[in-house]
Amino acid sequence: MSLWIYYYHRVSIEGEVDISLSLFDRQMRFLSENANVCSLDDVCEFIEKGRVPLKPTVAITFDDGFYETYSFAEPIISKYGLTATVFISTSRILDGGKRITLRDYWSGKASLKDFVKPSPVSLKYRDTTSPYQSGFMTWEEARYIDKASVRVESHGHLHLKLPSYPPRIAGTYKGFAGKSSSRRWWLRHIVHRLREGVPVFFLESSLKVRSFKWKHPLLNFCELTPDCLEKVEWEKLVIPETEEEQRKRILGELETSKRLIEENLGKKVIHLAWPWGEYSELSVELAKAAGFKACYTTEKRLISCADDVFHIPRLGARRSWIKFLKRFYACASGYGYNALKVLKIGV
Numbered sequence: 001m002s003l004w005i006y007y008y009h010r011v012s013i014e015g016e017v018d019i020s021l022s023l024f025d026r027q028m029r030f031l032s033e034n035a036n037v038c039s040l041d042d043v044c045e046f047i048e049k050g051r052v053p054l055k056p057t058v059a060i061t062f063d064d065g066f067y068e069t070y071s072f073a074e075p076i077i078s079k080y081g082l083t084a085t086v087f088i089s090t091s092r093i094l095d096g097g098k099r100i101t102l103r104d105y106w107s108g109k110a111s112l113k114d115f116v117k118p119s120p121v122s123l124k125y126r127d128t129t130s131p132y133q134s135g136f137m138t139w140e141e142a143r144y145i146d147k148a149s150v151r152v153e154s155h156g157h158l159h160l161k162l163p164s165y166p167p168r169i170a171g172t173y174k175g176f177a178g179k180s181s182s183r184r185w186w187l188r189h190i191v192h193r194l195r196e197g198v199p200v201f202f203l204e205s206s207l208k209v210r211s212f213k214w215k216h217p218l219l220n221f222c223e224l225t226p227d228c229l230e231k232v233e234w235e236k237l238v239i240p241e242t243e244e245e246q247r248k249r250i251l252g253e254l255e256t257s258k259r260l261i262e263e264n265l266g267k268k269v270i271h272l273a274w275p276w277g278e279y280s281e282l283s284v285e286l287a288k289a290a291g292f293k294a295c296y297t298t299e300k301r302l303i304s305c306a307d308d309v310f311h312i313p314r315l316g317a318r319r320s321w322i323k324f325l326k327r328f329y330a331c332a333s334g335y336g337y338n339a340l341k342v343l344k345i346g347v
């Protein structure tokens, strides 16, 4: 008696980024033979009726709207007669036509070398908002997969992190060696002329955060030593968003994303997956106001009868075949995912 949702990001030829083509194919074949693969509409119906299916039942989702969801994932999903959903961040979707897919490879019209490769930057930093844009699908490709086996729904518009109020220092910029993702986001979006010593602040998803503006140009702080930085009263140097401004910004982003998909694909959009799984109860309230009927998190657990459709958990797909099987059987068993986690059986 179990129901759960997988989330994937990228499928790459050799597994350079996320899951390899062959492992993804193997996982889809396995699911087609061992589970009931349903749509997100079905998941919502199960939850609303308070009835979790007897046979292991899963939904397959992709986040972000990468080109590979169109070129690699959709042909494989269709090959096994499955259905899936991709949550796209609409600001990243490109103009332009359809590019090659696995179908062209299968029919001998293209070789694997012809596919767009993830750039070295995105490989190194996994930074999906770098100027490298061909990693995302075009609107025409989105229209195509939505009519085939992969429904297109919303992942917000910007997929952006903003500094959260009150400002909290995560560290100082020490060049590209910094490993924390907060530093990377800061680096990409907030500071355009970086110098060593620039204070780096904690960031959160634009769809969750109450953010702020600086009263003074940030570069004024560059020469401060770490000792001085600790003494700065950051709250006095910023203007926080009012609740009204925060609501307007988040609602505006949610509505933009929904409208762009609806206009470009000529369909109703009702499902929303939070970028990085970050949201607040205000985000959920605004998602409802924007017209979404279900929201998806990255809370790693099975769906239970007690869940509601605005807080639906999802499990990451595993990049190892053994771990994928372990997680599948842990979920499919009466013990459930969490019970096996407590027993320290890696799932």
Ligand SMILES: [Zn+2]
Residues within 6 Å of the ligand: 063, 064, 155, 159, 275, 276
């Ligand atoms: Zn995302």
